Amino acid sequence: MSEAIIGQETGGAASLANAFPRYEQTFPGLTAQEIARMQRFGEERNYHHGEALFETGKPGPGMFVVLSGHVAITQRDGLGRVTPIIDQGPGQFLAEIGQLSGRAALVDGHAEGDVATLLISPERLRALMVAEADLGERIMRALILRRVNLIRGGAGGPVLIGPANSAGVIRLQGFLSRNSYPYHVLCSHADPDAAEVVARYSPSPADLPLVVVPDGTVLRNPGESELARAIGMVRAVSKDMVYDVAVVGSGPAGLATAVYAASEGLTVAVCDTRSFGGQAGASARIENYLGFPTGISGHALMARAFNQAQKFGADIMIPVEVNSLDCSRADGAFGLTLDNGDVVRARSVVVASGARYRRPVIESLADFEGRGVWYWASPVEARLCTRQEVVLVGGGNSAGQAAVFLSGHASKVHMVIRGGGLAASMSRYLIERIEASANIELIFNAEITRLEGTKEGSLEGVRWRSRLAPEENRFDTRNLFLFVGADPATGWLEGCGVKVDRAGFIITGAPNGGASAASTLETSVPGVFAVGDVRSGSVKRVGGGIGEGAQVVAALHGYLNDAAKPAL
DSSP states (O other): OOOOOOOOOSSSSHHHHHHHHHHHHSOOOOOOHEEEEEOOOOOOEOOOOOOOOOOOOSBOOOEEEEEEEEEEEEEOTTTSSEEEEEEEEEEEEOOOGGGGGEEEEEEEEEEEEEEEEEEEEEHOOOOHHHHHHHHHHHHHHHHHHHHHHHHHTTTTSSSEEETTHHHHHHHHHHHHHHHHOOOEETTTOOOHHHHHHHHHHHGGGGGGSSSETTTOEEEESSOHHHHHTTTTTTTOOOOEEESSSSOOOOOHHHHHHHHHHHHHOOEEEEEESSSSSTTTGOOOOOSTTTTTTOOOOOOOOHHHHHHHHHHHTTTEEOOOOOOOOOEETSSEEEEEEEESOOOESSOOOEEOOOEEEEOOOOOOHHHHTTTTTEEOOOHHHHHHTSSSSSEEOOSSSHHHHHHHHHHHHEEEEEEEEESOOOOOTTTTHHHHHHOTTTTEEEEEEEEEEEEOOOOTEEEEEEEEETTTTTEEEEOOOOEEEEEEOOOEEGGGGGGOOOOOOOOOBOOOOOSSSSTTTTOTBBBBSTEEEGGGGGBBTTOOSHHHHHHHHHHHHHHHHHHHHHHHHHHO
């Protein structure tokens, strides 16, 4: 092979560029010299015409570099529809971000004629990206952009079938979107294919939405965990594996811990009950985070951290819920029992479980959650608010970010604040942005009293009153957003001996034994650390959580090194 870049498309370049924004970065070609540098990380594999290199819904074997021949990449959904995506030839590589951790493939790849490849396993791919920094940068960018294109086209993910604006569809859309997983929605009221599937399975209203996964299995109104298992997001925990550190929570603090610990050679497991990013991942725009002068969405920032953690080999388990922590260390390791009965074993634990959205005491609140009552404002919810009036409750930064974001979609945002002002709880730049928005109305010293609507239907109105007057007022609205703070997610630590303060936040700064200095991030149980919002006295900011996640790694090294020393 020559030193020139090979594998570039000679025809149809314009149409490919239109189909794939940033095409040159998404499907870069490799030179013969670059492929030679990659040889030591993989092994050659040959395929005959029509043979599958990887299949949708099955764990991918890693990244393929095409040495000769061509591979057809196609999309296949659970309804049996196959759509061509692109053909890739010599000098190009086949993978997307999921192959860093051996996740299920989202597309099919079949040989067109005889094909010779270099197969690089996920573990060796991560090693390549660290050892060959310039190549690693190009590969990483391409893997991320390919996932972005798959999300944009809904390729490879499940098909959600039901009324497009129904609570069940929106719930699953939110779950998949926040985990950067592609999906496709077919409205059962408008799409013939969707109507046919609904007629075939004759579901009751409680069965909707139907979800068709790539292997053709049909799920009836699945929970997030059931759906995740069906599409290969969750893998079985190895019973023989003992991690250096288990991180509970994948918000800013948890992901920072994972990135820094894994990059320094520690084996890391990260568990989260819903999605990466935590509450920060739901922020519409963060404008005061260092290094992003034009701002960045919380999801975009956390997605970068999530991909970084995978690049360095952190084993991220989402969605799994940690039910309890066994601190007895009978076999020298902590045991984290998951909701499916599996146990994650680790020599140390970092609690980064953050806080759960607080649900205020409002009559009928539970009846309308997911059907007009929301605890975050993502593009999924914003679409439902187009040219409508909405009510938002809260006076902190999250509430301010959401109000500004929603004001670009809704005709009006009524912002209900319990206190008499915003200065004590919100950053100045957000206050100025809100005051400059013509369609944001501030209502101080007020609270929501009850919700109105049919129990089987959607929210139709919100009753509220001023704390300075007895009479009730009403907003006609179909969407209520609640940003009234959060409570620490520490219930799973009961019985382990980890001390918490009166509000349930974890107390840190306990001596870690011997004559060594106290660790500011260690809990009352040696080997268990706490970072981020869950820690008593922490700064409740994205930057603060990331800083603590980086800081705790030094304490982990100290604890693990001490634990490894033989007793005298």
